[in-house]
Each structure stands twice: as C-alpha cells, then as structure tokens.
Amino acid sequence: MEHTIAAISTPPGKGGVAMIRISGADAVKIADSVYRGRGKLSDAPTHTVHYGHIVYNGEVIDEVLVTLMRAPRTFTREDVVEVSAHGGTQTAKKVLDAIISSGARLAAPGEFTKRAFLNGRIDLSQAEAVIDIINADNDLSRKNAVTQLGGALSREIQELRDTLVHLAAQMQVIIDYPDEDLADVDISDIEAVCRSVEESTKRLIKSAESGAIIKDGIRAAIVGKPNVGKSSLLNALARYERAIVTDVAGTTRDIIEESINLDGIELILVDTAGIHDTDDAVEKIGVERSKQTLDAADLVIVMLDGSYMIDDDDVSIIKRTRDKKRIILINKNDIGKGKYTSSVIAKANGDRVIEISAKTLEGTDEVRKEIARLYNLGEISSSSSTIITNTRHKEALINADKALLRVLEGINAGMPSDIVSIDINEAIDDLGEITGETVSEAIVKDIFQSFCVGK
Ligand SMILES: Nc1nc2c(ncn2[C@@H]2O[C@H](COP(=O)(O)OP(=O)(O)OP(=O)(O)O)[C@@H](O)[C@H]2O)c(=O)[nH]1
Numbered sequence: 057m058e059h060t061i062a063a064i065s066t067p068p069g070k071g072g073v074a075m076i077r078i079s080g081a082d083a084v085k086i087a088d089s090v091y092r093g094r095g096k097l098s099d100a101p102t103h104t105v106h107y108g109h110i111v112y113n114g115e116v117i118d119e120v121l122v123t124l125m126r127a128p129r130t131f132t133r134e135d136v137v138e139v140s141a142h143g144g145t146q147t148a149k150k151v152l153d154a155i156i157s158s159g160a161r162l163a164a165p166g167e168f169t170k171r172a173f174l175n176g177r178i179d180l181s182q183a184e185a186v187i188d189i190i191n192a193d194n195d196l197s198r199k200n201a202v203t204q205l206g207g208a209l210s211r212e213i214q215e216l217r218d219t220l221v222h223l224a225a226q227m228q229v230i231i232d233y234p235d236e237d238l239a240d241v242d243i244s245d246i247e248a249v250c251r252s253v254e255e256s257t258k259r260l261i262k263s264a265e266s267g268a269i270i271k272d273g274i275r276a277a278i279v280g281k282p283n284v285g286k287s288s289l290l291n292a293l294a295r296y297e298r299a300i301v302t303d304v305a306g307t308t309r310d311i312i313e314e315s316i317n318l319d320g321i322e323l324i325l326v327d328t329a330g331i332h333d334t335d336d337a338v339e340k341i342g343v344e345r346s347k348q349t350l351d352a353a354d355l356v357i358v359m360l361d362g363s364y365m366i367d368d369d370d371v372s373i374i375k376r377t378r379d380k381k382r383i384i385l386i387n388k389n390d391i392g393k394g395k396y397t398s399s400v401i402a403k404a405n406g407d408r409v410i411e412i413s414a415k416t417l418e419g420t421d422e423v424r425k426e427i428a429r430l431y432n433l434g435e436i437s438s439s440s441s442t443i444i445t446n447t448r449h450k451e452a453l454i455n456a457d458k459a460l461l462r463v464l465e466g467i468n469a470g471m472p473s474d475i476v477s478i479d480i481n482e483a484i485d486d487l488g489e490i491t492g493e494t495v496s497e498a499i500v501k502d503i504f505q506s507f508c509v510g511k
C-alpha cells in the first residue's frame with residue numbers, strides 16, 4: 057500500500073491562510089492524532105469541514121479548519137485531509153512537522169497529482185494541464201490549460217486512438233484470413249479512415265504554432281540604425297518612459313525588454329542598440345547584441361528615420377532581416393512625411409511598411425494591429441478548437457503523423473497487411489503517450505518532478 061503523504065500546498069511567506077494537505081489510507085487517522093475539536097474526524101461524514109485546533113506534544117500550534125474528504129471522490133482518489141491554518145513562515149511548518157511525526161511522509165514534488173494520475177482520476181495530459189494552470193501568466197494560457205484539464209485534449213486524442221485501434225483490428229482480420237472474402241473489411245475504407253485521422257493529427261500539430269504563442273508570447277526586436285526612434289517606439293507601445301530617449305545617436309547600449317498585452321497574448325518588445333559601423337568599444341558590443349537579438353526574435357520591427365534619406369546602414373538592416381517575419385516602420389512622419397517611402401517599399405520584399413511618429417503616436421495603433429494580424433491573434437483568442445501548447449504532445453503527434461503517412465504509402469504501394477499494421481500500431485502508441493497510456497515510467501517521473509511540492 058502507498059504511504060500516506062503530506063505537504064504544505066500554499067506558497068511560503070506571509071499570507072492569510074496556509075493549507076497543509078494529507079493524502080493516503082492513514083490520512084484521517086494521522087489528522088485525528090493532532091486535531092482537537094468536537095469529536096473525531098474518523099467519525100465524521102465525508103466532505104465536511106471542522107473547526108478545531110492542532111495540538112502536538114501538549115502545545116496548541118494553531119486554530120484551524122479541517123476539510124475531510126474520503127476516497128474515492130477526492131483529487132488523489134485516496135482519503136484526503138486538508139488543514140487550513142494561519143499563513144506565515146512558522147505555523148504551517150509546525151503543523152506539517154506534527155503530521156509527519158504522526159506517521160505521514162513528506163510528499164515529493166507533484167506527488168498528489170501523480171497519485172491522481174496513477175489512480176486513474178486524470179490522464180497524463182490533464183496532469184500536465186495542472187502545472188500549466190499554475191504556471192499560466194496570461195489569461196489565454198490559463199483558459200487553454202483549464203480546457204485541457206477538463207479533458208478536451210484527452211477526448212480528442214482518445215477518439216483518434218480508438219479509431220485506429222478499430223482499424224488495427226480490421227487489419228488483423230485481413231492478416232488472419234487472407235483468402236476469405238470479408239465483406240465488411242475493405243482496404244479502401246481503411247485508407248479513408250486513416251487519412252482522416254492523419255488530417256486531424258496534422259491540424260493539431262499546426263495548432264502548436266498558436267500554442268507556442270499562447271504559452272511563450274511573441275518576441276519582437278526593434279532594430280534600426282542609431283537615433284531613428286527605436287526606444288521612443290518601445291515607450292510609445294509600453295505607454296511609459298521605459299527606455300532612455302535622447303537626441304544623441306547611440307543612447308541605447310544594452311538590450312531593454314518590456315512586455316505588453318496584445319489581445320491577451322504577451323508581446324515582448326526588445327529595444328536594441330542602433331546597428332551601424334562603429335569604432336566605439338562599448339557601442340560595438342551593443343551592436344553585436346542587437347544582431348543576436350534580431351536573429352533570435354520571432355518578429356523584427358525594422359525602424360527607419362523618415363526625415364532623412366535612406367542610406368547604406370538602413371539598406372544593410374533591411375537586407376539582414378529579409379528572411380525574418382517583419383514589419384518596416386518609417387518613423388518621424390511628423391517632420392519628414394513621405395520623403396523616402398517608395399524607395400523603402402521597393403526594398404521591402406512585400407513586407408508591410410507603416411509610416412508612424414513615435415513622438416505624436418500617430419500610426420502606433422496601426423503597428424499593434426499589424427502584429428495582431430500577422431499572428432492571427434484574433435483567431436487564436438476566440439478559437440474554441442484544441443490548441444497544443446505542450447512540446448511533448450507536439451512531438452508525439454509528429455511521430456503519429458509520420459507513422460500514418462507510412463500507412464497510407466504502404467496501402468497505396470500494395471504492401472502486405474502485416475507490414476502496414478506495424479505502422480498503425482506505432483501511431484496508436486504515439487497517441488497513447490499523450491494521454492499516458494503508453495508512456496515510459498521515466499517520462500512520467502520527469503513530468504511530475506517539474507511540479508511544485510504540495511500539488
Ligand atoms: N520628431 C520626431 N522625433 C522623434 C520621433 N521618434 C523619436 N524622435 C526623436 O529622435 C531622437 C532619438 O530617439 P530614440 O528613441 O532615442 O532613438 P533610438 O533609435 O532609440 O536611438 P539609439 O538608442 O541611439 O539607437 C530623440 O530625440 C527623439 O525624441 C518622431 O516620431 N518624431
């Protein structure tokens with residue numbers, strides 16, 4: 057039998073309440089040994105809350121509320137007792153000490169959730185959603201994780217998997233009775249079903265692009281030669297004086313980051329040092345960093361100063377960013393409107409060119425809208441279909457998809473059924489990794505290790 061475990065589930069530090077959770081067959085007995093209230097918890101009905109004190113070695117440690125939940129209707133499917141004590145640095149620790157001394161073992165990170173998984177209350181993708189909820193730092197990731205915890209992804213994967221299991225069974229019939237004319241098993245039906253499952257996996261893989269945006273946000277580097285107004289744009293979009301702005305070329309020497317919320321997505325704006333040829337040792341390092349930032353960014357905002365003629369530095373930056381997703385801005389249109397728009401557009405490779413003024417803020421809304429449009433943010437935030445945000449899930453889907461493509465190829469090439477069957481089973485296993493049905497113990501261990509203690 058599994059040992060009864062306990063941990064503090066609330067974060068450390070001062071706060072109103074701290075919660076100590078106990079789970080396992082002895083949870084109620086252990087709680088009873090430190091709890092003093094009206095009657096014993098072991099006599100009380102399940103899913104009830106009890107007022108009392110935690111007393112250990114004759115000392116009253118705290119005044120508490122105790123929630124009693126008997127298996128199986130609990131998070132771990134085991135008996136669970138949750139002690140709500142006063143927050144702070146001392147109390148919860150002392151309550152936990154008393155519980156451990158009475159026979160519980162300190163829970164490992166994620167062990168409660170791991171038990172929920174092992175006892176079949178949730179599958180692996182739902183367990184992963186728990187950590188995603190905890191780690192969500194924007195509303196969309198939270199929303200997506202809650203949907204996943206509710207089992208939306210599990211159901212979709214399970215459906216695809218069931219379909220393939222049925223196909224594999226049909227294949228088996230063909231393999232076992234090759235000479236018989238089995239009216240209900242037709243290879244072209246198998247092919248059609250396989251194709252539709254493959255289309256679904258492909259769509260889920262594609263959704264991971266949105267998933268990455270939801271989870272990690274968009275990193276946008278603002279680049280351009282010195283003094284064109286990069287820091288001014290950062291400030292305009294952030295709506296406060298985040299970066300130093302002066303009329304001295306070479307003001308920004310380091311990388312400056314600021315996150316803003318764009319349609320519920322985190323847009324990480326990265327202001328950089330002006331890129332140009334320089335002999336100044338400090339500036340040189342800045343320019344180098346700008347180039348690295350540019351290469352690592354998801355999106356590049358190329359900024360030009362519209363009050364001057366385009367020059368070699370501008371052209372080389374436009375060239376350098378040619379293969380990136382980018383927007384080209386012609387700044388300072390309050391003083392230099394339209395001076396070199398057409399020559400820029402000619403070099404822009406079809407990328408969107410927007411005239412703005414970081415000073416009067418004219419056009420800055422347009423910049424926001426253009427980024428939202430480039431990444432379909434409206435669609436992502438309103439979409440109700442499943443979005444893959446987990447790289448482990450994405451990899452499993454890619455493997456399943458490859459296996460399914462092999463199945464289709466095999467059928468078309470008239471390969472023997474037993475060979476085609478191998479790839480169907482491979483796809484079944486790959487999908488099972490997402491829900492945890494076919495996952496290795498090492499991976500399960502790895503997943504729960506990244507949890508916090510007490511969850
Ligand atoms: N008239 C006008 N001036 C602007 C505009 N945007 C920026 N400036 C001015 O241009 C100068 C340089 O602005 P910054 O934002 O520091 O430019 P930067 O590209 O960050 O410069 P470095 O950090 O030196 O590379 C400042 O004097 C700004 O006030 C604009 O749209 N119109």
Ligand SMILES: [Mg+2]
Pocket residue numbers: 286287288299300301307308327328329
């Ligand atoms: Mg600057």
